[in-house]
Amino acid sequence: MNEFELIKTVTHGAPAQKDGLVRGVGDDCAVISGNETKDFLITTDALFEDVHFKREWISPRTLGRKALSVNISDIAAMGGKPLFYLVTIGIPKAFPLKEVEEIFEGMANSAFVHRTALIGGDTCSSANGLLISITVIGDIDRGKSIYRSGAKIGDSVYVTGILGHAALGLACLEKGIRSLEVREFIRKHDDPTPRVAIGQWLMSSTCVSSMIDISDGLVSDLNHIAEASNVEIKIFANQIPKVEEFAKAANRCNKDALTLALTGGEDYELAFTVSSYKKDLFEKMMKVVAPTFGHAVTKIGEVTAGNGVKIIDMHGANMHLTKGGYEHKF
Numbered sequence: 082m083n084e085f086e087l088i089k090t091v092t093h094g095a096p097a098q099k100d101g102l103v104r105g106v107g108d109d110c111a112v113i114s115g116n117e118t119k120d121f122l123i124t125t126d127a128l129f130e131d132v133h134f135k136r137e138w139i140s141p142r143t144l145g146r147k148a149l150s151v152n153i154s155d156i157a158a159m160g161g162k163p164l165f166y167l168v169t170i171g172i173p174k175a176f177p178l179k180e181v182e183e184i185f186e187g188m189a190n191s192a193f194v195h196r197t198a199l200i201g202g203d204t205c206s207s208a209n210g211l212l213i214s215i216t217v218i219g220d221i222d223r224g225k226s227i228y229r230s231g232a233k234i235g236d237s238v239y240v241t242g243i244l245g246h247a248a249l250g251l252a253c254l255e256k257g258i259r260s261l262e263v264r265e266f267i268r269k270h271d272d273p274t275p276r277v278a279i280g281q282w283l284m285s286s287t288c289v290s291s292m293i294d295i296s297d298g299l300v301s302d303l304n305h306i307a308e309a310s311n312v313e314i315k316i317f318a319n320q321i322p323k324v325e326e327f328a329k330a331a332n333r334c335n336k337d338a339l340t341l342a343l344t345g346g347e348d349y350e351l352a353f354t355v356s357s358y359k360k361d362l363f364e365k366m367m368k369v370v371a372p373t374f375g376h377a378v379t380k381i382g383e384v385t386a387g388n389g390v391k392i393i394d395m396h397g398a399n400m401h402l403t404k405g406g407y408e409h410k411f
């Protein structure tokens with residue numbers, strides 16, 4: 082049973098209707114109606130030692146910052162603004178108090194950057210490793226949340242930033258490679274930047290029909306949009322943003338750069354679709370505002386009739402995922 086089948090199984094039978102609930106299980110955040118002008122967004126995410134991180138790979142401060150940042154990323158994926166956070170921490174026996182303080186300092190650091198306030202939580206002892214569970218509450222203009230389910234045939238698909246760097250960073254950590262040339266990839270893995278500013282801009286642009294943050298990998302996350310919107314998404318492999326240094330470093334780690342970009346997780350970039358009739362307007366606006374965001378925004382594909390995600394090579398042929406990565410099929 083995979084994670085998504087498990088979610089379906091365990092949520093089946095639970096009450097899922099309630100006055101004030103705008104959107105429940107199944108998107109980056111739940112949406113609850115607030116007042117005449119705002120809706121609230123709620124999301125939660127946990128990091129478990131030896132599942133999501135190894136203590137010898139990441140400092141307590143960076144771990145704390147990451148734990149909050151990845152939650153804020155889900156608020157960004159709806160187009161919203163983070164407001165408050167709650168933290169539950171499970172602390173193993175003999176865990177240094179100083180490191181607990183550093184974890185919270187790291188969270189506070191991300192909280193200052195994103196103007197988010199700590200409002201509660203719980204601390205307990207843990208029999209097996211450190212665990213950090215965070216809930217973030219945000220808000221958004223009423224009725225303006227961008228869901229996974231809004232993509233339409235003819236829409237264009239875009240991503241922010243560069244993909245695959247965090248996955249290469251993780252591969253380097255796993256292989257014990259710490260050289261200067263890979264340090265930036267490890268940093269991308271350890272210390273992601275949630276795309277809050279552009280998420281809010283995309284919401285206010287009114288051009289975006291669906292959005293998700295890339296936590297599991299581009300193909301996997303776009304599959305959620307394809308499924309929720311009942312469409313097919315075509316990605317053009319040669320339009321995936323590339324950085325030469327990245328391809329070289331990936332080669333040295335015996336990894337294929339394109340496969341990392343398509344399947345690597347934890348980039349926390351945003352993937353979104355732009356309505357076909359607003360594409361020209363969007364491209365014009367993007368030219369003006371893009372430099373202010375400090376990261377790329379790249380068109381990588383289109384929404385078509387069908388289901389799932391297809392990767393198209395430069396000759397127009399489907400590429401298929403094999404054990405070794407994406408391959409052309411002749």
Ligand SMILES: [Mg+2]
Nearest residue numbers: 109155294296
């Ligand atoms: Mg998400």
